[in-house]
Amino acid sequence: MTRRKLIAGNWKMNGDLASLAELGGIAIAAQNAPGIDVAIAVPATLIAPAIAAAPGLSIGAQDVHWSAKGAHTGCISVAMIAEAKAEFSIIGHSERRADNGETDAQVKSKAEALHAGGLDAILCVGETLDERDAGQAVAVVTGQLAASVPEGAAADWLSIAYEPVWAIGTGRTPTVSDVAAMHEAIRTKLRELIGAEADAMRLLYGGSVTGDNATELLGASDVDGALVGGASLTAAKFVPIVEAGARL
Ligand SMILES: O=C(CO)COP(=O)(O)O
Structure with missing residues (x-):
């Protein structure tokens, strides 16, 4: 099964209007790599200006709330990011799990809300160093998947990071x-959860x-792309990763 590679950036709580100039070079690299997908998740305030700065580049959010609207101070809904023309959101990032106590059940609800709103999701999983040292890495990651991947999830809207x-x-x-072994364990778990669709999921x-x-890293078996933090903040650092993805 050939899966189209996805190179996604996550700006985290970085960037301002001036830094959107970086998107120009990234958009050109994306145009020069028609065989892969390139996307950047920016802070919510930058979604609309990022799209204006780099039309054609897939821009997304870094989190959404699972509810459609209401009394959730400081949160942002799927409809809000969709109105800003975001195409996707990251969900379940370990920094949100650590800073905001997000649970797998909440992450699952966020995935369902994104899909219902017609947006894509990049669902993050991963173990801590203590968990890896204790030999628990696969159990932790497959447990996160079991509790957060929605029933019937499909590869055309959900990717796992x-x-x-x-x-x-x-x-x-x-x-x-180690990366290949974990990705194989993830795919095996996904087959259990969503059947043959697992083989199409990035x-x-x-x-x-x-x-x-x-x-x-991108050449490891069962690796279909990258989610890049620090090195996505500048075109100089991110474009070589896009080019590496395009060469594979
Ligand atoms: O958390 C990450 C992307 O979501 C990875 O961040 P770094 O690439 O800065 O290690």
Whole structure:
């Protein structure tokens, strides 16, 4: 099964109107790589200006609430990001799980809300260093999937990002064989949860991806793309990752 690669950036709580200039170079790289998908998740305030700055580049959010509207101070709904013309949202990022106590059940509701609103979702899973050291990595990640992937989820709107917490922003990455082993475990679990659709679903790796290690990490078996934090903030750092994805 060939799966179209997806190279997605996550700006986290970074960026301002001036930094949208970076999107120009990224949009050109995306145009030059028609065989893959390129997307950037920006802070919610930058969604509309990012689309204006780089029409044609897929722009998304980093989180949504599961409810349609109401008394949820500080939160943002699927309809709100859709009105701003976002195409997708990241959900379940480990930073939101840690900072905001997000649960797998909430992440599942967010996935369902995005799909109901016609948007795509990138659902993040990943173990902490303590969990890996305790030999629990696969159990933690497959447990997150079991509790957060909606029944009947399909590859045309949901992707999974495996982001080991200890590899995020640290410059440390798992070995290629560790990544491949986890992605195989994820796909096996997805087959159990959603059947044959699992073979079409894109599994992204995230955590300290750079232009230097992208070719190796993206080349691991069952890796269908990357979710990139720090190195997505500038075209100079992100474009080489897009190019690496396009070469594979
Ligand atoms: O959390 C990440 C993307 O969502 C990864 O961040 P870094 O690429 O900065 O390690």
